[in-house]
Amino acid sequence: MALYSNFKWESHVYQSSPRTELDIFAPPSVESSSSAPRRTLIAFHGGGLGSGRRDMWIPDGVAATLLGRGWNVISADYSLLPQSSGILLLRDLAHLEQWIVANAEKLRINTAYIAVGGTSAGLLVAALLSLYGMLDLRSDLYSTAKPTSALSVVEGMTSHEVAVEEFAELLGSSHVLTNDADPFSVGGRMRLLLWANKCGFTFDFLMGRHESQRGIGVERVPEEREAEILPMELVSKMPPSWGIHGDADTFVPVEDSRRFVKELRGAGVVVQYIEIPGAEHELIGLLAD
Template identity: 35%
Template sequence: MNRTVHIYNPLQPPVELDLVASAPLEPTSPRPTFIFFHGGGLLSGSRRGRFPPLPVKLLLDRGWAVVVPDYRLLPEACIVDILDDLRQLEAWLVQSAVGVDMYRVVVGGSSAGSLVSILALSVWKTVKPRAFLSLWGMAQTEGEWYRRRRAESAVLGGIPASQLHEENVAHYLQPGRPHISADEADMKDPGSRASLFLWLLKQGQIGPLISDSVRAAIGTEAPLDLISSSYPPTVIVHGTADTVAPVTDSRALAAALQRVEVRVRLIEVDGADHGLAPQEKYRISFEEAIMAVEEFTGIHLPHPDRLI
C-alpha cells in the first residue's frame, strides 16, 4: 500500500490527510477516488485509526485511490471549524491532488464520518461526487436516541455503561483547550476521547452537544434538512442491532433521499452492532455495497488489483 501525507489546512497544528493507493499514483493515469471520513462521534478518531475498514480495502484492491482526511474534533472545535476544514479539503483536491480523477469521485464515511459527508456534500462547490457511501452513519443527532439517558445496565458499543464515569472524561469539556484533529485512543480506555463520546451518549448529552453546534453553523439542528435533489446516488450499510448510532438513522437518511428522488440502496445487516465487527463476517454485505457503488457511478474497473 502506497501512502503519502499532505497538509490541507495549514493551521497550527495543521490538519492533514493521507492519499492511499495500492501503488504510487501518476498524474498521467488518474484513478477513481473515494474520499473517506473516519468516525468517532465527531469527538475522537483519526485517519489512521482502524484503517482501512473492509469496504475501503475492497475499493483499494480494485485500483481506487482513497483520500482519508483528519478534521478538527469537538468539543475544542465546532461544526463551523469542520466546515472550514471541508472547504480547505475541496481546495486541496482541486489544486494539489495528484493522480486523483476529479470526475470519478465517491464520498463517504463511517458513523460520524457519514455526517461529515452530508456536510461536505452541502458545502462543496467544485467537487461533485458521483456517489455517497454511508457506513453505519449518524444522521439524526437531534433525535431522541442521542438525548435520552441510559441505564447503568446498558451496553454501548460493547462497553458497559457502568464503566463510563464523568471523572474520567470531564477534563475534555473544559473551555480553552487547543484544537486537535486526530485521536487514536482505544475506546476501552476509560479516560479516552472515545469514552467521552460513550459517556455523553450514556448521559443523553451527545445530541445537544452536536446539534447546538450544527444549528449555530447551518441554521438547523437536523442534518437531514440539508438533503436535496443535488445529492448523488447513495449506498447505505447499517446493522440492525447498532447500540451507538441506531439503524433508524440510516432509514431516515434513505427516506429523505427518496423524497427528493435520489437513488438509494439501503443494506441492513441483521443483528450487527456498530462497525459490523468482525467485518469479515459481513463481507457479502460490503461486497454488495461496493457493487451498488459501481452500478450507481458506472465505474467498473477490470478486476481486483489491476491498476488503471
C-alpha cells in the same frame, strides 16, 4: 489497519491551523505520471465526532476493493468535539476540498469522479456514503438524557460505566486533534462519547452550546446554519448514495438509516441500501473480511 500494510500511501497537510493531515493511497499497479487521473474515495473515520483518527475506523474493506480497481483512497483527519463544533467541521471540509482541487493534477485525482464516505460519525462528515452512520442529530438519541434502563454499548463498554468526573482534563483541553492512544481508557474520548450520549449532550457539542466549550472558546453554530451540518436536513442535495447498516446495532439504531434512505428516495436520490442481519455497530472488520 490492513490498508497501511498492503498499499502504498503518503501523508500530506491539507490545513495549517490547526495542522490537519490526510493520507492518500495509490492502487497496487501505479501507472506512469502521464496516465489518466483516477477516481477517488475520500473516507472519514468514525468515533462519535469526538474520537478516532485517519488511520482507524475507516471503511477499509470498501477502500481495499476500490484500490484493487484502480481508485485512489484518501483518509483525512478532522477537528474533534468538544474542542470543535460543526462550524469548524465545515471549515475543515472547505480546506480539504481546496487542497484536493489544487493538487489534483499532481496526485492524479479525477475531480469529476469523487466518492465521499465514512463510518459511524464519519458519515456526518461525509454525508454521502452511508456506513451505519450518525444521521439524525436532532433526535432524542443525541439530545436527550437517557433513563438508567437505556444503555449505549460500544465494543462491550456501556454508558453506565462512565461519569463526568473522569473527563475534567479532556473537557478543559483546547487541542482539537488530540487523541488518546487508548480511547477506551478512563478519561478517553470514546468514553466521553458514551457519557455525552447518556446525558444527551452530543447535539450540544456539535452546535458548540455545551458549557464546557465556552471556557475554551469553541465557536457556536449560528441557528441559521445548523441545517448545513445535519444530514437529515440535506437530503435534497445528496448525490447517488450507498448505505450499509447492521440490524442489531445497539449504538446507532438501524431505524436512523432506514428513515434516511426513505427521505433520500422521497427526494428522488438514487440509493442502494443493505442491512447485515445480526451485525452490531463494529461492522468495519466484518466488511474487511
